[in-house]
Amino acid sequence: MACYGAVRQDTQQTYLYFSNGQPNSEETWLFIMGLLATARQAEIRVVVMIWDHATWHKSKRLRQWIRAYNLAAKKSGQPRLLTFLLPRKSPWLNPIEPRWVHAKRKTCEPDGELTAQELKRRLAAHFDTEPFWNSQTI
DSSP: EEEEEEEEEOOOOOOEEEESSSHHHHHHHHHHHHHHHHHTTHHHOOOEEEEOOOTTTTTTHHHHHHHHHHHHHHHHHOOEEEEEEOTTOOOOGGGHHHHHHHHHHHHOOOOOOOOOOHHHHHHHHTTTOOOSTTTTOO
């Protein structure tokens, strides 16, 4: 299981998306689509994503989709998507990283494993949010 997360800077709301198995470009695209749908509803014009150098963040297919999406979004007045890669080995520069540290401390069990469903439930409760765009959520 993988958990994608984003923080809305003006409200500090955290958005989560869970995928089964390892993260990949397709799951990243689904997460982005959920964020863009949320941005449309809130009438946000630009979504900024700060990423590390994970392969699923910088795949050729995903970069091509983002370019094509932004061209269409600019013409149609949809939210644009700006992505920024952090320098290598510098996770402290990403504003969501401290949130992940606290979430891990609050949701994990020191003496046993949690089921995927229980971990999803605990993370959603910790961030006081409902995951979006996934049929495999809680």
